[in-house]
Amino acid sequence: MTPNAPTHPPDPAKEKKSDPAWSFLWLVVGLAPIPILLGVVSSHAGYGNTRWDAPLFIICGICSLVGGLGCVGFIKNIAVRIIVGLFLAVGFLLLSWLIAAFAACSQSGGI
Numbered sequence: 001m002t003p004n005a006p007t008h009p010p011d012p013a014k015e016k017k018s019d020p021a022w023s024f025l026w027l028v029v030g031l032a033p034i035p036i037l038l039g040v041v042s043s044h045a046g047y048g049n050t051r052w053d054a055p056l057f058i059i060c061g062i063c064s065l066v067g068g069l070g071c072v073g074f075i076k077n078i079a080v081r082i083i084v085g086l087f088l089a090v091g092f093l094l095l096s097w098l099i100a101a102f103a104a105c106s107q108s109g110g111i
Contacts, residue, residue: 023071030067030092033060037100041107064092 036056068089075081 022073026067026070026073028067030064030071030089031096032063032067033093033096034099036060036063037096038103041100041104060096061093064096065089068092 037060040053040056065086068087068091069082069085071088072081072085075084
């Protein structure tokens with residue numbers, strides 16, 4: 001094979017296109033725990049826990065995990081996709097908890 005041999009371009013029909021709209025949809029799913037946790041915080045203003053707290057926290061974790069893995073669907077390497085998706089899911093969950101904690105502190109009247 002000669003060094004100047006023409007290479008064939010990849011077939012566009014076989015190449016997977018990444019649509020930013022799908023990534024945005026998964027971002028919304030990953031950040032869905034924010035309104036859920038804000039609803040929990042506002043309903044507990046001065047009250048104890050309810051029986052719905054544990055299922056809501058599990059739903060928040062699942063939303064963050066699915067959203068984090070879905071946002072990186074364009075990455076071709078499966079191992080890298082899973083690792084980055086898990087880091088993104090943890091980031092979504094921590095962001096949700098941080099926003100809920102700030103909302104709870106603002107409702108309690110301060111420190």
